[in-house]
Each structure stands twice: as C-alpha cells, then as structure tokens.
Amino acid sequence: MLPVGCTLKGEQHKMQPILEARNLTKVFYRGSLLARNRIVAVDNVSFQLQRGEVFTLAGESGCGKTTVARMILGFEQPTAGEIIYEKNGETWHHRVWFTQRIQAVFQNPFETFNPLRKVEGYLFETVRGYQLADKRQAALQLINSKLEAVGLSYGEVEGRYPSEFSGGQLQRISIARALLVDPSLLIADEPVSMVDASIRMSIVNLFKRLRDELNMGILYITHDLATAYYLGGRIAVMFRGNTMEMGSVQDVLMHPRHPYTQLLRESIPEPDPAKKWRGRISIAETEQEEYLRVGCKFAGRCPKVMEICKRQAPETVCVDEVYVKCHLYSETRSIEEVSCVQG
C-alpha cells in the first residue's frame, strides 16, 4: 500500500491515468501437494500510467515484471488487487473494447509470428478482426501508413515469411500491427532484448516517437536500465515481486536510494573502460530462497542489512518524491540521517 499524501513528479498535473494498478498481488504455488511453497510473484504493486508517458517496470528475471504485464493483459488473474483502465471500471472481460485500447509487443519477434505464415496475413487479419476497413484498398492504405510509421513499407513486407526478416524488422512489424487499432497504451515486454545491437536504438527511438507524436502511453518492461534512462519518464524497480523504488528515472537511476537499486545501477557494465566495476558482489544460489524469505527479500545480499530487515518487511515510504521500500528510510529516521548513511 502506498503512503497517502505523497505525489510523484508529473503525477499531480495530469488528471486521468489510462491505466492504474492497485495493490496488485499474484500468488503461485510450487512443489507437491504435501510440500507446497507459496511464492508471492507480485506483492502489492501499485502504479499509474498516463497518456504520453513511458512508465518502466525494471528488474531482473524472476522479479515479477512479466507477471504484472500478463495480469494487465488478462492472461493471468490477479490473486488480489485491481487493474483499472481509463477509470471507468472496465475490466479485461470486454475483450474488443480492451484490445482496441491496449496492445502488446513481446520479447521474441521470432516467436510472435508463425514461421509458416506470411507476415502480411497478421496485418490483414487485425484489420478484418476490428473492421478497420471495408475494402482491400483501404486496408492496404491503413497498413502501409502504420508500416511507414515504424520505418518500413508494404512493398518490403508483401509476400514474405518471418524467416526472411531480421529480428529488428520483425519487431517493427509487430509494433506496426499493434498500432493498427490506434491504441492508447502499448505494453512492451522486453522489446529490444532479442534485437541486434546495431539497430536496437532504432526501436527505442521509435517508442520515443510514438510517445511524443501519437501521445501514446507506453509500459516498458525491461532489465536494461540504460534504455529506460534514455526513454525518460517514470520507473518502478522490482525485486522478487516487490516494488523497491519508484519515481522519475532521473531520481531513481541517477541517485538511487534503495540498496538494491544502487547495486543494480552499479552492476550495469558501462561502455566506457574508465568506469570499470570496483568491489565484489555475492549472488543468490537459488531464486526460491529469496522469494521465501521473511522480512525484506533483499536482506540476504544487502550490504547495509540491519537486524530488523531479517524479521519484518519494510513499509513503502516517500522520500523526496520517490517511493522507497527500505528500513533505512522508515519513519524512525529523519531525512538527514538517511543522507549520512548514503554518503
């Protein structure tokens, strides 16, 4: 639960969020009937997303970020909490209403498309399915305009199979298909992790353009904090189902407050030989061990761990317009003390 009376930068001016997640929780059970492990994959996650904004869900694999996306898309039912679209209480049961507003792009473009089917089929199918055009000529025009928006043309796509494209091209086609219905929100789950290094930024730049020119909201799910920083907007850093820190990318990534965000930020290899890693780190032997931990999930690896961290899960507090879930910042400590700890 987020503390009341704390607004984040950018949140107070824009009125209507197009998507709001309130105390979203998902519990999975693992193991046999007798020795079941209860794993809280997503634990009380709340955030809002406006039009014309990029909101990044960042974290390592197994932090629950994809589960959040799956719940938003209706592939998974939340155990508790609710997802509100455009504040009118519609839920994902209204399939057509929903998919006209929210579209998704997935991680692996080679798995998105059936290898035995021409890619143009997917585009025409979407036009037909949503009755976006009544004649083939009008459909062609619509498809071509969307392909041009992602830097391709219909001539390049016509009659070709997925294997004839590179990963970057397929990912663009996948985005063009999502754009056909003019969605107000695009959910992009690790969209660039399978794309060649030399053309990765062209996809990221495309998201920037969609945000600025079409005023689209983008939920960008990634483990790559450098592209998250580049896209701007706000970010939530997740760890083992919990939102550890949430705020603007400038605050969270340039001045991380939570020890986990600090570790994550330090661990990104920067493309500059002058900024080599210093110090050593320890990593978890298994993921389950951390999910099952009582208290703060990060306590086992935290360099600033205290006694209380091992017993009790921290509350989310608001520090300088950033939400932090860490005992270092809980009410008993004043802001001044905290900055001493950081320094």
Added chain:
Amino acid sequence: MQDGDVVLRTDNLRAHYVLDIPGGQKVVRAVDGVSLQIRRNEIYGIAGESGCGKTTLMKTLYAAINRPLRLVSGSVLYAKDGQELDVYALRKRELRGLRWRYMAYVPQGAMSIFNPVMKIKETYRDFLSSHLKGKTAAEMFEIAKDHIDKLGLPISILEAYPHQLSGGMRQRVAIALAALLRPSVIFADEPTTALDVVVQRGVVQLLKDIQADLHNTIILVTHDMGIHANVTDRLAIMYAGRIIEEAPTVEIFRNPLHPYTQFLINSLPQFGDAGQRVSAPGQPPSLADLPSGCAFHPRCPKAMPICRELRPDTIVIGEHRAACWLHAERGTAQDAAYS
C-alpha cells in the same frame, strides 16, 4: 610485439558453411579472412552482433568444426612449449590431449550442459576421471572442493543437482569446470548473455579471478560492449565474417576508426546523458549473400565509390588495426606488418 608473447596466431583464416541446395551449392562465408595474434596473459574480446560469424570463429579456433562447416584456407597455430602447433595438422588423439588441458571452451548457454540427474560433484568426478588418470574418488573430490573453494563459490553446490542452482550459479560452475585443468587458453562464447546484470557481474568477476590466477589467455565473445569495456584488454570488432577493427580496448572506445564501430559505441545510451542516439541504418547483411567491396558499405554514411568495388585491406596504425578505405593511407598494409 614479441613473437614469444603470441599464444594463438591465425593467418587469413576462412571457414565457410557449404550447403547443398537444389541446383547447386550455397556458401555461407561465416569466417572470411581473419588474421589474429592473441597474446599470453590477456583477455581478448571479440564483439559483433548476432550472425556476424563470431561463434563460427570460436569453433574454428578451437578446431571443433564439422560439416557443413569447412576450413577453406589459413591455419590456426598455437604456441605450446616453445613450438608452434597447427591444430588442423594434428591427429585426433593429439587434439584430444590438448582439449581442456591446454585449451578449454565454454559454449554458449553453458548453464545447460549439466546432466540433470547427476549431482555437481558427480559431474566433477566424471570430468576428472576422464582427464586425470589414477586418482581415487576421494582425491578427486578433494581437487573439486579445493577448486570450488578457491574460486569463491559455495562448497554446498557440489551436493546439489543442477536444477537446484540458479542460472547464474550454473554458468559459473560451467566456467569453473573449464578452468579446472589450468588451461592456457579459455574460449568463452557469450558467457553473460541471458543473465541478469548483477549475475553478469558475478560471472565476469569469476572470469577475471581465473585469469589473474592462471595468467592465461581468455578469449571472450559477446555482443555487449559494456562487458567488453569492463573486462577485456584488447578488443576486436567483427562484421560479416571479418575483423574490421582491433585495438587495445581503451583505444577502441576513445578513438574508434571504423564507421561501424563508431555506430556501435555511439549508439549506446549512457547514464546522465539522455541525448539522441542513432543506430546504424539498414540491417546486418546475410553471410550467404555479402555486398560487394566492403560489406558495410550499404549501411555506411561515409561510403565512397571505392567501397562498393574493392574490399579494404586491414591496415596497421600503431597498435590499432582497421579495415576501412577511410584510413587506407594512414598505415601500412597488414600483410607487410604481420609476416
């Protein structure tokens, strides 16, 4: 450069996939004229995007090529005990003797190499018994324990099954296994790909520890320029089957000569600077159908008429090598400098 320092040398190495297709043959030029000199006691990086031939280059250097991959020209020479060994002139038994003792290979996705029904200690025993003859089970267990302990991994993993370990831990055990017989050359193919950033750092830490302990050569292949900046001493950039640029890592990041390298480095987003970044235009070429001349010319903003016609030679400017017509007049052609 002293010849004695060189541990691995190739000269105009070519390895092509020759595929029979209806009505003829299709040739995929995955390694197409690679000349390298890799030194003792260094971490040598090879960067390039998917499909540029870097894994094929690894296999060719490790002498692990199978049809349809064929060695077309060139040789791979290793310096061992003061003499040069041509791995492609060796008999199978001799080559087997080199593997793991002299050169080790950590393949891509090494975390899935473990037998799922064997504990890690059994994998170690299996490995040791086939490479070190005449040891008792207890002695082998001691060797494994010492080794794991020295590399800073928890001893408890020996009693674990692979599925009980996290991906990052399995990857580190696979790398540790490759270093067990203290090889002079370790090839690591994308060891950090598909791992989380914090885990990546753990894997890199392990590779550096191994290198510092054995003073050997590690050849690290990855597309992640951040990892290269962090770990490698010298760095080669591969594009369409060729090394288009090579220099000490610091030099490449400070002064990239080839336009492709410039794109690779300048397109990376950096913290504290949200300025516009631009990718190289176009798509990487297919290795089965390479453009004429310089393979990068269709994507190169600085392309000149000669780039379309003639393939640039590799030229040497001090410690820097580059294959680009823009710099052709600045240095000596490689063949003169390398022979």
